[in-house]
Amino acid sequence: DAGVTQSPTHLIKTRGQHVTLRCSPISGHKSVSWYQQVLGQGPQFIFQYYEKEERGRGNFPDRFSARQFPNYSSELNVNALLLGDSALYLCASSLAYSYEQYFGPGTRLTVT
């Protein structure tokens, strides 16, 4: 079975730009969560979606938004990029929101 997939793998953007990151969960999984991981830190929770509804939100500004589609894939959008947004963005999927979650390979975002 295919695992969690994310695209793109790497991305370079300029300050002030907008970015969209994509995630496809494991087949049958209905919950997707997004995390930001900066070097030397553990992942920081951004959002969780289950059945296309937001079920959790971390302490991130409104520049960060997400949505989940009917096929359970998800997008993370970040507006007005700042240098501090440079990080590894991880997507994790689970059967439902109280089950174990599995991570995708991540998208490495660099903001210059």
Add this chain to the structure above:
Amino acid sequence: GQNIDQPTEMTATEGAIVQINCTYQTSGFNGLFWYQQHAGEAPTFLSYNVLDGLEEKGRFSSFLSRSKGYSYLLLKELQMKDSASYLCAVRQSGGYQKVTFGIGTKLQVIP
């Protein structure tokens, strides 16, 4: 809010046993995860404990005590490839889901 503490670094010898501790404080608890993360890679799921007790999966075991806000990951018969960061994460209970990760414990396995 949530607070998770785990040692920053540990060193152990190949073939030995190592225990990585994690303590947490949370307003509502709905499970604790352990992940392994090699440098530059995504975290790999190791275990998920919801109830008290020990769960064993091959060379890896995870223990949880909800009353003490304490968990540990036990790695047996250490191999060089076990050198990685080990992340402890707690899921908050309630309809609004949030998972908080610790900073991770960087384990170095030496010959």
